[in-house]
Amino acid sequence: MIATLGNRKGGCGKSTSAMYLAVGLSRVGRTLLVDADAQGSILSWSEEAEDFPATVISWPVRDLAKRVQDVRADYEHVVIDTGRAPGSDDPILRQALMVSDQCVIPVSPSLMDTRELRKVLALVEELEPLHHVEARILLTKVRAGTNSARDVREGLAGQGIPLFSCQIGLRESYAAAWGTTPTDLGEYRYVLEELPMGARV
Ligand SMILES: Nc1ncnc2c1ncn2[C@@H]1O[C@H](COP(=O)(O)OP(=O)(O)OP(=O)(O)O)[C@@H](O)[C@H]1O
Numbered sequence: 001m002i003a004t005l006g007n008r009k010g011g012c013g014k015s016t017s018a019m020y021l022a023v024g025l026s027r028v029g030r031t032l033l034v035d036a037d038a039q040g041s042i043l044s045w046s047e048e049a050e051d052f053p054a055t056v057i058s059w060p061v062r063d064l065a066k067r068v069q070d071v072r073a074d075y076e077h078v079v080i081d082t083g084r085a086p087g088s089d090d091p092i093l094r095q096a097l098m099v100s101d102q103c104v105i106p107v108s109p110s111l112m113d114t115r116e117l118r119k120v121l122a123l124v125e126e127l128e129p130l131h132h133v134e135a136r137i138l139l140t141k142v143r144a145g146t147n148s149a150r151d152v153r154e155g156l157a158g159q160g161i162p163l164f165s166c167q168i169g170l171r172e173s174y175a176a177a178w179g180t181t182p183t184d185l186g187e188y189r190y191v192l193e194e195l196p197m198g199a200r201v
């Protein structure tokens with residue numbers, strides 16, 4: 001499986017999700033985690049983390065698809081973290097989607113930016129004739145005891161936008177995981193279960 005984390009909105013939890021998913025997937029198969037964000041968050045996180053289980057490589061490059069194709073046979077799973085690109089086009093996200101079968105779009109109800117989110121979905125749709133990618137929203141940083149996530153979920157579902165049934169809470173444990181190899185995958189366990197291979201970790 002190749003999964004891309006994409007949403008041009010900053011701070012919605014792309015890199016955090018990529019790290020947790022890569023750690024979880026490493027438990028079921030050899031996993032490559034690609035940092036396709038020039039900010040290099042994944043690279044510096046994994047550099048700090050002891051015994052990080054996935055292979056990490058930094059490829060914030062316009063020929064990302066070819067590079068991933070060249071090595072994909074060596075891995076069971078590939079996770080690609082992307083960044084926020086200025087301007088209207090996003091060549092690296094496009095390249096990532098061209099080789100992915102899954103696109104996880106983290107959306108934080110408090111940082112909801114429908115326009116940016118729609119750009120990712122539009123890119124997925126544009127690629128559809130050439131390459132199918134299953135794209136779904138993952139609600140992240142969901143504040144307990146508020147209705148914002150439910151409202152956002154209902155709003156998106158009402159527009160026919162697919163969502164993961166599970167969601168990621170706003171928790172200190174996720175924020176504090178930076179620079180470590182998380183042992184408790186928290187709610188990312190349920191995300192893994194909803195992915196096609198249905199990994200139970
Ligand atoms: N579920 C969560 N609960 C609490 N804090 C979180 C959660 N997920 C992410 N964070 C924190 O929110 C901040 C942004 O997360 P992250 O870096 O994963 O977002 P991003 O989408 O990759 O951002 P960027 O667009 O800058 O690459 C980080 O400080 C991270 O630790």
Ligand SMILES: [Mg+2]
Nearest residue numbers: 014015037041
């Ligand atoms: Mg990031």
